[in-house]
Amino acid sequence: MGCGLGGCARGPELLPSDLETALKNGNQSAVFELITVSSRPYLAALTSARGKAGVGLGTITQPTVIKKISPSGTRLVLEVSAGAMVRDWVLVREGGRWRLDLNETAVRRPWNLP
Numbered sequence: 787m788g789c790g791l792g793g794c795a796r797g798p799e800l801l802p803s804d805l806e807t808a809l810k811n812g813n814q815s816a817v818f819e820l821i822t823v824s825s826r827p828y829l830a831a832l833t834s835a836r837g838k839a840g841v842g843l844g845t846i847t848q849p850t851v852i853k854k855i856s857p858s859g860t861r862l863v864l865e866v867s868a869g870a871m872v873r874d875w876v877l878v879r880e881g882g883r884w885r886l887d888l889n890e891t892a893v894r895r896p897w898n899l900p
Contacts, residue, residue, distance in 0.1 A: 798877050798884040802850040802866050805886065822880050825888035861890070 796804065801820060808816035814833075818826055853872070854865040862877040862884065876890035 796883070798855065798862050798864065799852055801877065801884060801886060802852060802864065802875070806850055820886060822878050822885045822887045822889075825886065828888045828892075861887075863894070 805817065805820045808820060817829065821829060850866050850868045852864050853867050856863045856865070858876075860879065864875040864877060866873055866875050874891065874894035876887045876894060877884045878887045878890075879885075
């Protein structure tokens with residue numbers, strides 16, 4: 787299977803680790819590329835509210851692992867875990883790639899704390 791002139795799009799299973807890396811490195815432009823356009827004001831509000839503390843994936847000390855990917859209409863729902871914490875992430879196909887929709891993800895299953 788070939789790729790077009792723009793190269794190969796990264797699969798949805800890589801989004802959690804890509805996002806984690808971009809957040810750790812403080813690379814806001816990379817983070818913006820990984821989230822939907824409608825999520826960007828939400829992220830900007832979080833960033834503004836947290837100030838120098840920044841926005842991250844919480845106090846996760848273990849890498850994220852995708853436990854399951856489920857189609858849900860025009861979306862994909864990733865069941866993402868980090869240690870004992872599990873969360874559903876909603877991905878939307880936008881601009882030719884899968885992006886995290888923070889607005890839809892915010893109302894899904896919250897972290898399950900032990």
